[in-house]
Amino acid sequence: MLSLNNVTMKFGGVVAVNQFSATIEEGTIVGLIGPNGAGKTTIFNMITGVYKPTEGSIRYVEGKKDLEVSHLRPDQIAKAGVCRTFQNIRLFKDMTVLENVFIGNHLRLKSNIFEASLRFPRYVRQEKAFYEKALYLLQKVGLEAEKDELAHSLPYGKQRRLEIARALATDPQVLLLDEPAAGMNPQETQDLMRFIAEIQKEFNLTVFLIEHHMDVVMGICEKILVLDHGILIAEGNPSEIQNNPKVIEAYLGVD
Numbered sequence: 001m002l003s004l005n006n007v008t009m010k011f012g013g014v015v016a017v018n019q020f021s022a023t024i025e026e027g028t029i030v031g032l033i034g035p036n037g038a039g040k041t042t043i044f045n046m047i048t049g050v051y052k053p054t055e056g057s058i059r060y061v062e063g064k065k066d067l068e069v070s071h072l073r074p075d076q077i078a079k080a081g082v083c084r085t086f087q088n089i090r091l092f093k094d095m096t097v098l099e100n101v102f103i104g105n106h107l108r109l110k111s112n113i114f115e116a117s118l119r120f121p122r123y124v125r126q127e128k129a130f131y132e133k134a135l136y137l138l139q140k141v142g143l144e145a146e147k148d149e150l151a152h153s154l155p156y157g158k159q160r161r162l163e164i165a166r167a168l169a170t171d172p173q174v175l176l177l178d179e180p181a182a183g184m185n186p187q188e189t190q191d192l193m194r195f196i197a198e199i200q201k202e203f204n205l206t207v208f209l210i211e212h213h214m215d216v217v218m219g220i221c222e223k224i225l226v227l228d229h230g231i232l233i234a235e236g237n238p239s240e241i242q243n244n245p246k247v248i249e250a251y252l253g254v255d
């Protein structure tokens with residue numbers, strides 16, 4: 001579970017996020033929507049340690065873990081099980097599809113550099129397991145046939161899937177997706193929705209996603225949070241959000 005309590009983020013005079021409180025329950029898919037500049041990506045940046053909130057707390061509780069995320073570095077947060085994709089795709093463009101996923105595993109590597117360079121049995125075993133896992137994830141995202149192609153040669157929709165596969169390779173418990181359907185055509189968007197719902201079940205993930213495609217948000221999210229000018233103006237299930245006058249005025253009505 002992620003719990004944000006009265007979180008505020010100020011950049012100089014700009015209050016990007018203002019006293020934001022929300023809970024993202026374990027095993028759910030939650031959407032974050034709102035007009036451009038509402039503060040959505042800033043919330044992701046605080047959850048992943050890119051920014052430290054000016055005020056408030058962000059707790060990540062799962063099993064025996066109970067962490068104050070705002071005290072941790074981005075790598076510590078990723079290692080604790082919170083992983084993300086970015087609004088602008090950030091792949092290793094000159095690496096192959098398989099290498100991109102393989103690299104995601106390295107967060108979980110147990111061998112040290114000495115064992116790796118001498119190819120100790122423990123390292124070789126791990127490498128083999130990672131290779132199989134990377135292949136499995138590529139098959140899951142429908143990119144097995146492209147495994148040896150360079151990441152930048154893939155069409156946009158497939159690059160987005162690859163980014164998700166790489167994030168999954170880190171064994172996250174919480175997956176943050178920043179506009180996963182951006183730039184996708186309606187068919188790719190439909191496929192992506194199915195895919196997110198599928199991986200959520202299979203890997204028992206908690207998914208928190210920012211998205212402008214309302215069909216994605218309304219189709220797969222159990223709960224939706226609506227942000228406007230850094231303030232949470234509504235929270236509810238898809239039909240509650242679609243019928244909320246404040247949301248229609250701030251966002252849905254003007255789309």
Ligand SMILES: Nc1ncnc2c1ncn2[C@@H]1O[C@H](COP(=O)(O)OP(=O)(O)OP(=O)(O)O)[C@@H](O)[C@H]1O
Nearest residue numbers: 011014015016034035036037038039040041042043
């Ligand atoms: N590093 C920064 N320095 C200064 N201002 C920032 C910074 N990051 C974000 N902001 C400002 O904070 C506000 C919220 O931006 P943010 O990117 O979080 O919005 P968003 O809801 O994700 O928008 P979009 O849908 O366009 O991606 C904006 O006014 C933005 O200019």
